[in-house]
Amino acid sequence: xxxxxxxGTVTPVKDVNFHFNDLGILRGYGLFDYFRTYNGKPFQxxxxxxxxxxxxxxxxxxxxxxxxxxxxxVMDLFAAQGGQDCSFRFLLTGGFTDDSITxxxxxxLIISEDLHHDTPGEHENGIxxxxxxxxxxxxxxxxxxxxxxxxxxxxxPAKGVTDxxxxxxxxxxxxxxxxVFLVSGQKLITPDQHILEGITRRTVLELAKSxxxxxxxxxxxxxxxxxxxxxxxxxxxxxxxxxxxxxxxxSNGKIGPGSKFLLDKINEFVKNW
Amino acid sequence: xxxxxxxGTVTPVKDVNFHFNDLGILRGYGLFDYFRTYNGKPFQxxxxxxxxxxxxxxxxxxxxxxxxxxxxxVMDLFAAQGGQDCSFRFLLTGGFTDDSITxxxxxxLIISEDLHHDTPGEHENGIxxxxxxxxxxxxxxxxxxxxxxxxxxxxxPAKGVTDxxxxxxxxxxxxxxxxVFLVSGQKLITPDQHILEGITRRTVLELAKSxxxxxxxxxxxxxxxxxxxxxxxxxxxxxxxxxxxxxxxxSNGKIGPGSKFLLDKINEFVKNW
Numbered sequence: 001x002x003x004x005x006x007x008g009t010v011t012p013v014k015d016v017n018f019h020f021n022d023l024g025i026l027r028g029y030g031l032f033d034y035f036r037t038y039n040g041k042p043f044q045x046x047x048x049x050x051x052x053x054x055x056x057x058x059x060x061x062x063x064x065x066x067x068x069x070x071x072x073x074v075m076d077l078f079a080a081q082g083g084q085d086c087s088f089r090f091l092l093t094g095g096f097t098d099d100s101i102t103x104x105x106x107x108x109l110i111i112s113e114d115l116h117h118d119t120p121g122e123h124e125n126g127i128x129x130x131x132x133x134x135x136x137x138x139x140x141x142x143x144x145x146x147x148x149x150x151x152x153x154x155x156x157p158a159k160g161v162t163d164x165x166x167x168x169x170x171x172x173x174x175x176x177x178x179x180v181f182l183v184s185g186q187k188l189i190t191p192d193q194h195i196l197e198g199i200t201r202r203t204v205l206e207l208a209k210s211x212x213x214x215x216x217x218x219x220x221x222x223x224x225x226x227x228x229x230x231x232x233x234x235x236x237x238x239x240x241x242x243x244x245x246x247x248x249x250x251s252n253g254k255i256g257p258g259s260k261f262l263l264d265k266i267n268e269f270v271k272n273w
Numbered sequence: 274x275x276x277x278x279x280x281g282t283v284t285p286v287k288d289v290n291f292h293f294n295d296l297g298i299l300r301g302y303g304l305f306d307y308f309r310t311y312n313g314k315p316f317q318x319x320x321x322x323x324x325x326x327x328x329x330x331x332x333x334x335x336x337x338x339x340x341x342x343x344x345x346x347v348m349d350l351f352a353a354q355g356g357q358d359c360s361f362r363f364l365l366t367g368g369f370t371d372d373s374i375t376x377x378x379x380x381x382l383i384i385s386e387d388l389h390h391d392t393p394g395e396h397e398n399g400i401x402x403x404x405x406x407x408x409x410x411x412x413x414x415x416x417x418x419x420x421x422x423x424x425x426x427x428x429x430p431a432k433g434v435t436d437x438x439x440x441x442x443x444x445x446x447x448x449x450x451x452x453v454f455l456v457s458g459q460k461l462i463t464p465d466q467h468i469l470e471g472i473t474r475r476t477v478l479e480l481a482k483s484x485x486x487x488x489x490x491x492x493x494x495x496x497x498x499x500x501x502x503x504x505x506x507x508x509x510x511x512x513x514x515x516x517x518x519x520x521x522x523x524s525n526g527k528i529g530p531g532s533k534f535l536l537d538k539i540n541e542f543v544k545n546w
Contacts (some may be wrong), residue, residue: 004293017290018298020277020364020382025291028301028420060424089373091293094423100362103423109293135409138420145418146300147411150367150376151333 003074003080005110007064010080013111022107026246029103030093030144031055035199035235036115037085038273042074043235047199055141057060061092061106070110077112087113087235091144116236123263124255126243127232129175130161131221135168142196149176163232163233165245167221168194178234180242182219182227183258188212189227191219200233200266207265212258229256231263238270239263276353276440278346278383280337283353286384295380296367302376303366303417304328308472309388309508310358315347316508320472328414334365334379343383350385357360360386360508364417385387389509396536399516400505402448403434404494408441408467409532415469422449428526436505438456438518440494451507453515455492457529461485462500464492473506473539482536485531502529504536511529 002013011017024030033052036043049067056063065073074088091109098104132152137145152164153176165180166173173194174180179201182189188208190201205214224230229251230242239262241255255263281481284290297303306325309316324339329336338346347361364382371377405425410418425437426449438453439446446467447453452474455462461481463474478487497503502524505517511534514528528536 014295015291016293018293019287020289020291020384021286022298023423024298025295025303025364025366026305026417027421027423028303028417029423030298030301032299040382058424059420060427070349091298093298101423103427111293137418144299144301144418145410145420146374147302147332147416147418150296150300150302150374151331153374154333154376 001022001081002086002112002114003077004112005077005108007107010077014165016109019096021096022098023097023101023103024091024107024144025093025245026097026100027094028145029059029061030091030143031059031061031142032092033090033142034087036087038270040078040083040085041273042071042088042273043270044199044203045071047202051197051199052092055143056092058138058141059143061094061103063092064106064108064195075111077110081112087115090114113240123240125253126241126251126255127163128161128244129165129242130156130159131161131166132164132166134166135173136166139173139194139196146176152163152176161244165224165242166194170220170222171218172221172224175232178232178240180219180224181231181233182224183229183231183256184227186211186213187215188258189215189217189219192216192217198233200235200238203269204233204239204262204266208262211261224251229259231259238266274354275336275359275385275387276350277385278350280380283350289382292369292436294369294373296365296370296374296376297380297417297457298366299370299373300367301416301418302332302334302362304332304334304415305365305417306363306415307360307508309360310351311543312348313351313356313358315344315361316543316546317472317476318344320475324415324470324472325365328416331411331414332416334367334376336365337379337381346383350383354385362386379455396513398526399514399518399524399528400436401434402438402515403429403432404519405437405439406441407439409439412446412467412469419449425449426457434517438497438515439467443493443495445494445497447504449515451505451510453492453497454504454506455497456502456504456529457500459484459486459533460488462488462490462492465489466491471506473508473511476542477506477512477535477539480542481535484534494524498523502532504532511539
């Protein structure tokens with residue numbers, strides 16, 4: 001059974017009582033992070049912690065725990081749900097407030113969750129995405145601000161897509177919750193602007209460096225539409241091909257050789273984590 | 274005692290149990306509105322409702338109640354807290370979610386709150402504000418997204434200010450939670466872009482129209498700094514002078530005649546509401 005640690009108290013997730021008088025819900029003042037375990041070990045723990053700490057610093061919400069204390073909570077929750085591989089969500093908000101605006105003491109929640117399961121066939125056939133002219137507000141941090149996605153995704157079924165590719169002034173940035181790569185021959189290309197620097201992105205860049213020429217730079221929407229292969233990376237997706245962008249079919253609607261190579265590589269890497 | 278109506282159940286505010294698994298807190302997907310009663314009657318109720326409905330429509334969150342049903346809840350909560358004039362907060366979120374992203378059924382909270390009390394001397398001496406280069410995301414709707422304010426306001430004490438004036442490309446828009454007006458002779462000037470159209474702004478424009486020449490148009494930061502009088506309007510502030518912007522003193526640090534005229538006028542208007 002999954003549990004939630006909230007300011008020192010561990011409760012089964014379904015029983016977590018929370019007051020609405022929190023700056024996360026009243027003022028959208030919060031951030032989160034999300035990672036999973038492989039073989040019982042939090043994947044890239046140091047990198048996730050570093051990002052969580054950096055996000056909190058930019059939003060100026062003091063972190064109530066340090067890395068070591070947080071690790072202990074994570075491993076306690078891991079044991080409490082039976083020692084199966086699982087995901088973890090950290091949620092840090094401005095906390096309860098007396099006047100609807102003033103921060104007193106942040107609320108930190110650490111929650112264990114079921115693993116996300118791959119959609120069958122998705123890694124072979126890829127996903128279809130729509131484009132949207134937009135840059136996220138403070139994209140470098142993992143704030144809870146997903147309101148544009150929540151508006152847009154109501155149109156996904158009608159458009160036959162499952163995600164959105166953000167672009168602005170001719171340049172792409174990222175999908176709603178994952179990074180984007182282009183493969184062109186031996187080149188692996190990924191944007192450097194207006195993005196959240198994903199941990200899987202970083203992992204893939206590491207795994208790719210001996211086999212690809214890597215370019216981290218502004219990437220135009222036009223070259224993305226013309227790329228032989230495009231894929232996206234995230235904790236839940238690992239390396240997932242994008243095979244259609246609006247009306248443009250990429251890589252004949254199938255995973256391409258460069259993406260397949262990197263998907264196999266990360267699958268092998270996490271198997272041995 | 275104040276109560277909260279949550280999806281049909283009325284509970285004392287302190288006892289409202291809420292699960293964190295709500296798209297407001299997980300994804301910043303929510304909006305609110307805030308108004309008060311005068312003489313036991315919700316002030317400008319039709320205008321507030323119209324705005325709340327419009328915000329919900331833009332964010333694409335279905336409203337569970339219509340205007341008439343909501344009015345009944347408001348008046349029930351008004352009676353429950355003893356029939357004293359009070360404030361009301363509406364909070365509408367994407368609701369509880371099974372997968373941290375998909376909306377099923379929105380959560381609507383209607384909460385009675387204590388009235389805000391004026392800070393003594395504030396309406397005579399005005400407030401001091403800092404400027405900040407920024408346009409709110411989706412400014413026309415009253416979303417819960419105040420993260421920039423929550424970051425900025427940590428510096429307010431050191432800067433000797435109590436609010437922030439947003440501007441972009443040389444033009445002002447609004448304070449963090451209120452509209453801005455300039456008075457120059459018989460002219461009353463207020464921005465038309467990148468703002469939330471405040472109900473008090475609309476009320477002041479109505480009250481002023483027989484005595485001022487009204488200009489609703491883009492307003493530069495420069496003319497704001499040079500204006501004889503500047504004031505801000507909101508539910509809690511009514512007409513409140515701004516007497517210092519960064520290092521620039523406005524109206525010799527005191528309320529000016531145009532602002533005083535309009536403050537008296539709105540005070541009279543609400544007295545007889």
